[in-house]
Amino acid sequence: MTRVFRFILALALALALPASAAPGFANPLVLQRADPHVTLHADGYYYYTATVPEYDRIELRRTRDLNVLGKAEAKVVWRKHASGPMSSHIWAPELHHIDGKWYLYFTAGRADAPFDIRLYVLENAAANPLEGQWIERGQLKTGWESFALDATTVAVNGQRYLAWTQRPPTATRHMTAVYIARMDSPLSITGPATMLTTPEYPWEKEGQHVNEAPAALVRHGRVFLTYSASATDASYCLGMLSAAASADLTDPAAWTKSPLPVFQSSAATGQYGPGHNAFTTSPDGKTDILVYHARGYRDIKGDPLHDPNRHTRAQVITWRADGTPDFGQPVAGVNRGRQGR
Template sequence: MRTALRCLVCSLLLLCTAAQAEPAFANPLVAQRADPHVTLHSDGYYYYTATVPEYDRIELRRAKSLDALGKAEAKVVWRKHASGQMGAHIWAPEMHRIDGKWYMYFTAAPAEAIWEIRMYVLENSSANPLEGAWTERGQIKTEWDSFSLDATTFSHRGQRYLVWTQRGAPPDDKSTNIYIARMDTPTSISGKPVMLSKPDYAWEKVKYNVNEGPAVLVRNGKVFLTFSASATDANYCLGLLTADADANLLDPASWRKTAEPVFATSEANGQYGPGHNAFTTTPDGKTDILVYHARNYRDIKGDPLNDTNRHTRAQVIHWRADGSPDFGAPVADQGQAAH
């Protein structure tokens, strides 16, 4: 009897430990913030930035937990210009720490030509990016000049890369594609850009032919690259490219695209159009976390870009036996959105 009781107690303790090991989040983390990006820095803070509904500024906030980001002070670190370059459509900021400085990659357009979207960079040499000055470092130039956005960067085996979205060079300019290139500085690329993905499947071509919003995660001997596809309504979803960690990442043949979306609308959980994600971890670095935006309703009046209710959310990534990520379905909201 005592042995059975001890076994029962041990089983309950193991269940409790397993439950505690996997965090759940008070989703949505931050209301009306799309295209989220999170950096867990060595100072123990999560630094967070995202697209604001007015498309007119870059905000930065920090907290010791993801759940606390919604209530953290949002500091405006940069505003759009009144005219000329960087005067409209301030989208998808991402902050990265490179060689002892902070860099903010973002999308902008001229005030007088708001669809001439291009990629830009800010730089800050302060240890704390909420302090000091953010200096404009100009446009990231690519091999051809066309609609380009959603720059992200990662370092792998001693080489830093830029991955971004761009409309193909004419005459192949009917879709937005994912490109990669080596970086020679934190603000410029070197060598010829390589296209890794273009819209191939029907789920990448709903209303628009779109691959955008790349994010990179290196795990289990693989380089995983997620991207968002289709229109920014309930059809928005995540696709996945995979390469071996020792492969030539500049060779398109090194990459394999999953034939189906890996993260998509869940009617059952009331989550629509999940996409434009970032990756982070728990503070101890042991658990991988997907940060993304989604709406909690399907029907949108007018242009989805004018609908402000893409909220930031987070959930744990699980891993399959073959080392590939299992994103599951976007989880149902657990908490109240914080503005």
């Protein structure tokens, strides 16, 4: 067997490996942290934030190695208010570095109306977001007032976009859809919001009619927008939209929606309800990584919202020949089971 042939064979075998067989992580990375968001900054650090089970604060961590994320200092950078706006259900923080400053986008309700939730933003000019002062920049307005959560932002070809979840203004029942709009600053959108996806398939309507938690991955001249669907129990899963990066991303016709979930519960690996993901890369930028939460058991007692055991996990993404991501199935890990609060 020639050296060239051996190389080609090894490469083919490597490409054929499913995501679950790729080199992995010490999962779960962080216990009892849902809705994880990780960003690899130019300083070489991974910055991490997530929903805490008490729903009362925002924490940040940083590390150069994702595998030791659970051991990194968790610094509380902001706490909920005692009353009024931002006083309940502090959910889904995301940390983004834009034009030389750090921004935390998050969801919050009010103590007197916990589910009357909206999008809010914090700003910090320090080089290290675990330091400096976080300034409240108020509500991020979307054009109408209704149940809104899970904001993310991405720049494509020099234009920054906001993608988020909201109840449509014409909805006659409780349901959520994913929207996108251009941003004219890190604190505001410009132009009308465009609905990209609403629950239509059975797998998007298990328990609740939900499309939420968009996350963007720009690769191979395309934009892949994942989102989470159904109730936050074992039904929770990822769907995906895709569009050409050169397209008008605010045009619904530019997007193609997968008719099937792209990532879902696996009895084989013992991971249930994988979702609310983020994307990052290896330190050298050559390997794409899916970060998400899941539980190590299927059956939940009571409301899933009060079950704290959604743990942060990560795994390598592989790519199909057509240039689309293959997330595989949630990889097995140490099953920590149920943990007390």
